[in-house]
Amino acid sequence: MEDLAQIAIEAALKTGARFADVRIENSATTIIELNDGVSKQSLSSRLKGAGIRAFIDGAWAFAHTTDLTKSGMRATGASVAKMAIATRKRVSEKFEIEGPSVQARSYYNVKKPFSKTTIEEKMAFVKAIDDQARDYDARVSSTRTIYGDLWTELYLANSLGTNVYTQNSIPRIISAPTAKEGTNRQRVLKSLGVRGGYEIMDSDEAQNIGTAAAELVIELLSSVSVKGGVYNVVMDPILNGVMIHEAFGHAVEADNWPAHATVLEDKVGTQVGPENLSIIDDPTLDGMRGSYEYDWEGTKAKKRLLVKEGILTDLLHSLETASRLNLEANGASRSQSFMYEPLPRMSNTFMEPGDWEVDELIQDTKSGILLCSFNYGYTQTAKGQFMFQASHGYLIENGEKGQMIRDVSLAGNILEVLAKVDAIGNDFMLDAGTCGKNGQAVPTMTGGPHARIREVPVGGM
Template identity: 30%
Template sequence: MLLDKNIAQLVLDHALSRGADFAEIFVEKTNIQKATVLSQKVHEIGGGIDFGLGIRMIYGHRVLYGYTNIPTSEELLRIVSLISEREKSTRKHEFLDFTLKPTVDIHPVVTPLGSDLELDSKISYLHDIDKAARSVSEMINQVTVSSLEKRQEIEIFNTEGLQSFDTRNYIRIVASSIAEKNGEQSEGYEGPGALAGFEFTKSVSAQALGAKVAEQALIKLGADPCPAGKMPVIIDNGFGGVIFHEACGHLLETTSVQKKASVFWDKMDQQIASPVVSAVDDGTIKNEWGSINIDDEGMETQKTQLIKDGMLTSFLVDKIGAMRTGFDRTGSGRRQSYRFAPASRMRNTFIEAGDSSLEEMVASIDKGIYCKKMGGGSVQPGTGEFNFAAQESYLIENGKITKPLKSATLIGTGPEVLQKISMVGNNFELAAGMCGSVSGAVPTTVGQPALKIDEILVGGQA
């Protein structure tokens, strides 16, 4: 346990004595280790320990929040007094004794950070990726490979009597390569990750990962500029799911909905997407990067059907979002660390598979773009305007993929694009990413099969 139960009781009772309706302590201890191979040598190894406590007090729908690194009762009582300095109300609720709520671990780990696995074998794996990338072509002139391992222990106490504890083990391998030909340079990038220990690397072939980042960099050398304007686009599987994440997912978080800063705030049970679209946010997928056992408010995670056959069926709801909107919590309260109050956030979010093949989609387009690999993006929640980068894309002419293109950006608005999805593929895949929002950067998985969008604005240079 990270915090003495008696201290937690003293602090939360003090919070109630200041008139709070609800109070919570989030304790976190996170070990981090990062290793980087650059220029075929170990460039950097480092790590450390994050430790701190966040205290949240809720008055009505208002949130007061404070955090500290010092786990003493004096410091925590000081924080409570400081953040509630202006509150005039007196005790409304009595303290309930804590009941330890055991966490069911649905994401077992074999070799977590801190186990006996030697650093040598981890570094050897990174070198193997480097070698694989360089072996593809002499035009690959730089490769960077990193591993990031994190072991996050959390403990949550609240004035409803909850005491909960969980441990999350994360691993991410990030590989990038630079190819150069006649002074022109281009980059390839992949970043697979999991809620797992180093055993995850057994499922990520060093050879395949190295070759993939090298080929991505090489394909763009000498590529033609991407055409600009509105046209049909196929967004392939895996990280292509960033379109749904940005264009729709953020608008379904009660963080936006409760402020009516989402175009979907009043659209429950209404058709918001093409009938071929069904979408899910699922924290239960075994060892997936965006999975959790419990959320950062201590609620068990769940699978949430967001859209079914184009109809809006659920938002992503945290505690404060439930209080403000009246919808049931979905175990979606997440935060980067103790430095952030929780907010409703995505976990593993994806569009479910359909029945079209990629070949059928390509054959249906006279002139358009095939985006094989997407980069990152962002959305303006108030209006749903989004943009995201196409990292690897190709021109489609007369029903055939003809040539690679330089980078381009796709922009539009969420509601509009959801209505313009006309074909959903059968090649479903997930991909790891980091999502930044009001409660910091959290691991999220995006995913989808290939999608055909009948018309979207492509920003290219041609």
């Protein structure tokens, strides 16, 4: 792979590019999905190819190819450079790409590699989880279970002399049953996704995920829709993570700075939340789905303290944003696959725990809602608007957890919401996620402690 990458880089530089980089990927995926005990999807895939970028004077060009021959790499390297040169005359801001030269080989060893586990063993596990959800209660009317694993080998090199080889291994199991009682129908989705080999599926959490999902969907049959209004909201760790991710994390991706596309543009070094609030994005955590050793540009992964005691202190950088803002790259550049360009992205993002006992937090809230888990969320950083939806929750009445509620949406403004966080729990948990940006999905984790936000609009039926 090294010589193929060098051929492409040399061809790009010879054609006139100032900077070039190459990512060569070899990935294998397996997906097994059962619906009602029957195979719905048994899929295997292999992604093999290279993504090549060339840069000159502020103009980028990118192409990907599956022609991994010397002549194919040479041709793509040259044509990408030509595209960058043609774009150069139209750019308005000239800059250079700077960064260190990194040499590394990073092997990721797991106890049970996916390739050493038979398809029959994986199928039997998925079947067991699917049966588990259905057998839990007669009201479970339909089951859906999905197992997926992804093994990736990535080699990347650039014209600064960087060459880095990395490996990654991420499995996931999802149970999504539907329950029915009369005309009342509910569905949930429970997932476990961390970093590791097939041994993760031997854990208690994985082995019982069908039961956990079924238990929740049956409980949801007695839930009600919440009445719309402005509430004091206590978020559980999962939902807190989603709030941090949507309402804050995207807005500190540093590509928003040259584009003037974030409401936080003038806020670096200023107070964005209360003094007890700290927010971290950390790709170096052991065994987490959003973790990696080197980013997709070869920069060593680093813990990022985004908010320290309420002050916005750091951003998520790629080589480009660090070069343009005259800062140091901090290893936040990621791509979905060789078919995409790397962008500044989050990894494992969370709020630091505070000192409230969770029970006390609920008691102290008196009247409000406790929101749990999530369906989805999205944000528009240029406008500062975000929304996310809890899959379920509970009314808090007289300081006690009461009636179960479902599908609760919360809308807000990035600049306003963090200031409304007024109490942070002392517990902690991270949950698996997948983050989308510009059509690229990357594995992430989000979480934190329970936390309370005062006076936020909650949608109702």
